[in-house]
Amino acid sequence: MIVTTSPTNLDVAKIREDFPILGIRSASDRPLVYFDNAASTQRPTSVIEAMSRCYREYYSNVHRGIHTLSEASTQAYENARATVASFMNASSTNEVIFAAGTTAAINTVSRSWGDQNLSQGDVILLLISEHHANIVPWHQLAERVGCRVEFISVDEEFLIDDEAVASALRMHQPKLFAFGAASNTLGTEYPVKRWTRMAHDAGATVLIDAAQAAPHWKMDVQDWDADFIVFSGHKVCGPTGIGVLWGRESLLDSMPPFLGGGGMIQTVTTDGFTAHALPEKFEAGTPPIVEAIGLEAAIDYLTDVGMDNIHAHERLLGTRADAGLREINGVRVIGPTAEHKGGINSFVIDGVHAHDVSQFLDGQGVAVRAGHHCTMPLHHAIGVTATSRASCYFYNTVEEVDVFLQAVSDVRDRFAKTGRRRRSRSSRSNS
Amino acid sequence: MPNEQDIYEEHVLDHYEDPYHRGTLDTASHMHEGNNPLCGDRIVITLKLDDSGKVAEAWFEGEGCVISQASASMLIERMEGKTIEEVKAFTAEEMLELFGPKLTPNRQKCCLLSWKILQSALHSPIGEDGDSSAPSGPSLGEEQ
Numbered sequence: 001m002i003v004t005t006s007p008t009n010l011d012v013a014k015i016r017e018d019f020p021i022l023g024i025r026s027a028s029d030r031p032l033v034y035f036d037n038a039a040s041t042q043r044p045t046s047v048i049e050a051m052s053r054c055y056r057e058y059y060s061n062v063h064r065g066i067h068t069l070s071e072a073s074t075q076a077y078e079n080a081r082a083t084v085a086s087f088m089n090a091s092s093t094n095e096v097i098f099a100a101g102t103t104a105a106i107n108t109v110s111r112s113w114g115d116q117n118l119s120q121g122d123v124i125l126l127l128i129s130e131h132h133a134n135i136v137p138w139h140q141l142a143e144r145v146g147c148r149v150e151f152i153s154v155d156e157e158f159l160i161d162d163e164a165v166a167s168a169l170r171m172h173q174p175k176l177f178a179f180g181a182a183s184n185t186l187g188t189e190y191p192v193k194r195w196t197r198m199a200h201d202a203g204a205t206v207l208i209d210a211a212q213a214a215p216h217w218k219m220d221v222q223d224w225d226a227d228f229i230v231f232s233g234h235k236v237c238g239p240t241g242i243g244v245l246w247g248r249e250s251l252l253d254s255m256p257p258f259l260g261g262g263g264m265i266q267t268v269t270t271d272g273f274t275a276h277a278l279p280e281k282f283e284a285g286t287p288p289i290v291e292a293i294g295l296e297a298a299i300d301y302l303t304d305v306g307m308d309n310i311h312a313h314e315r316l317l318g319t320r321a322d323a324g325l326r327e328i329n330g331v332r333v334i335g336p337t338a339e340h341k342g343g344i345n346s347f348v349i350d351g352v353h354a355h356d357v358s359q360f361l362d363g364q365g366v367a368v369r370a371g372h373h374c375t376m377p378l379h380h381a382i383g384v385t386a387t388s389r390a391s392c393y394f395y396n397t398v399e400e401v402d403v404f405l406q407a408v409s410d411v412r413d414r415f416a417k418t419g420r421r422r423r424s425r426s427s428r429s430n431s
Numbered sequence: 432m433p434n435e436q437d438i439y440e441e442h443v444l445d446h447y448e449d450p451y452h453r454g455t456l457d458t459a460s461h462m463h464e465g466n467n468p469l470c471g472d473r474i475v476i477t478l479k480l481d482d483s484g485k486v487a488e489a490w491f492e493g494e495g496c497v498i499s500q501a502s503a504s505m506l507i508e509r510m511e512g513k514t515i516e517e518v519k520a521f522t523a524e525e526m527l528e529l530f531g532p533k534l535t536p537n538r539q540k541c542c543l544l545s546w547k548i549l550q551s552a553l554h555s556p557i558g559e560d561g562d563s564s565a566p567s568g569p570s571l572g573e574e575q
């Protein structure tokens with residue numbers, strides 16, 4: 001039985017036809033159930049075609065030549081910037097910097113704004129659920145300038161309430177509050193606008209890691225009112241190697257460039273250089289041109305489907321998966337209840353390691369992530385070394401959730417201890 | 432590509448359920464602890480090297496997947512009684528061969544975790560100052 005129409009507004013069967021990879025069979029010759037979307041999403045044909053068309057028909061370097069191809073590429077690259085600006089509801093394209101991804105964008109802020117504004121004794125406040133991309137650059141900054149990194153922990157329900165944020169802001173008086181809009185491990189969606197206002201009231205600058213928000217919700221940077229917002233192309237059905245650093249224009253203007261090279265300068269002499277205006281100031285070297293064009297196609301695709309529809313469908317799948325997991329004996333969901341989450345569900349199974357869970361599910365055609373998902377401090381705080389994570393996207397179906405749940409309920413039987421004995425050395429050596 | 436059935440062979444599961452020398456050795460002369468950055472799993476290996484330069488006793492302790500635990504048990508069982516030179520000469524390829532079932536590159540990291548820690552343990556006498564993180568073996572690589 002294939003019922004791919006969702007009670008939400010999506011025609012998932014039709015959507016799936018747009019994603020060639022979703023039609024392949026898994027290594028175990030079953031239909032592929034791709035539930036590793038929080039790590040990276042898949043691409044629709046329109047993205048693949050847009051990139052291929054550029055390479056075939058009008059590719060050249062940008063901002064360089066006067067020739068026709070360069071004009072065409074430059075225009076396409078700048079159109080992509082405008083599309084991103086409207087996707088985020090930015091007030092100006094000068095605020096949209098193309099970076100290699102979320103990681104590169106956060107490192108840029110750390111190196112440029114961080115080095116300029118933080119010093120000995122200052123505090124950077126993070127959530128314990130941050131991805132390493134939003135932890136390590138701040139540890140590195142702390143090593144350079146002597147500031148400190150502090151974390152807000154989760155409660156027994158894996159939640160962080162306003163009071164925890166308020167009291168951390170009061171206690172630490174941070175210069176920067178940097179947090180993920182949604183946790184890539186717990187699945188929790190945080191109240192970005194409210195926390196941004198609280199942090200601003202406490203005098204902090206705010207960076208939002210929107211890597212797990214951009215794929216799922218309608219972003220509105222003017223409404224959120226943060227100072228920096230970053231996300232990755234490959235998590236919104238776009239290409240790898242591109243991401244976005246959005247910054248408040250006055251802030252970006254006041255910051256020194258991070259990487260130096262071609263493209264980011266106004267003039268260069270034997271004595272020094274002057275930096276180009278925004279946004280080029282932060283785009284040294286040949287930028288990810290074709291990737292920007294692919295990202296634009298991805299954004300057009302998502303916008304066509306509708307961000308609200310996407311979120312509603314993911315919530316439907318995520319809620320079903322959460323409820324199903326909680327019913328399986330020996331399974332513990334590592335994350336809050338479904339109403340706080342989107343399409344991400346992490347879990348552990350009593351007595352079975354996450355790698356073995358993942359290996360078993362792979363044998364059933366189900367691709368999930370196993371490990372610490374680049375959130376080691378969170379795993380440490382919760383007291384588990386590794387979890388399994390199933391993350392749905394709008395092209396997944398209710399049936400796939402059920403295949404996944406069935407496979408999870410079979411895992412424990414597969415690895416149940418049966419009182420085996422290791423054979424003695426001598427007898428095994430000639431086996 | 433190896434599938435799930437092939438990896439969890441009988442003798443792998445035997446070692447997993449009934450490991451050889453799981454625990455820590457109170458009388459150890461050498462010890463090293465390491466982790467697999469891919470999943471955060473930790474393994475501690477304790478050794479007693481005797482005067483003739485042999486591994487008189489070896490133990491491992493840790494939590495992890497079937498592959499990391501079974502391979503540790505197999506390795507410890509195989510290496511006990513060998514000379515230090517013999518242990519040093521035991522290559523990653525030989526470890527994968529000892530394990531048996533073919534593994535994908537990421538699962539090879541699980542299998543080579545204890546092998547790597549054992550190599551370091553040889554250089555990590557207990558009770559001497561300084562860190563015991565003698566570099567050896569391949570990098571296991573960080574998860575992306």
Ligand SMILES: Cc1ncc(COP(=O)(O)O)c(C=O)c1O
Nearest residue numbers: 101102103131133180184211232
């Ligand atoms: C919340 C979060 N932040 C940052 C990242 C890093 O993104 P990227 O690897 O694309 O730089 C990820 C993805 O892995 C993520 O989920």
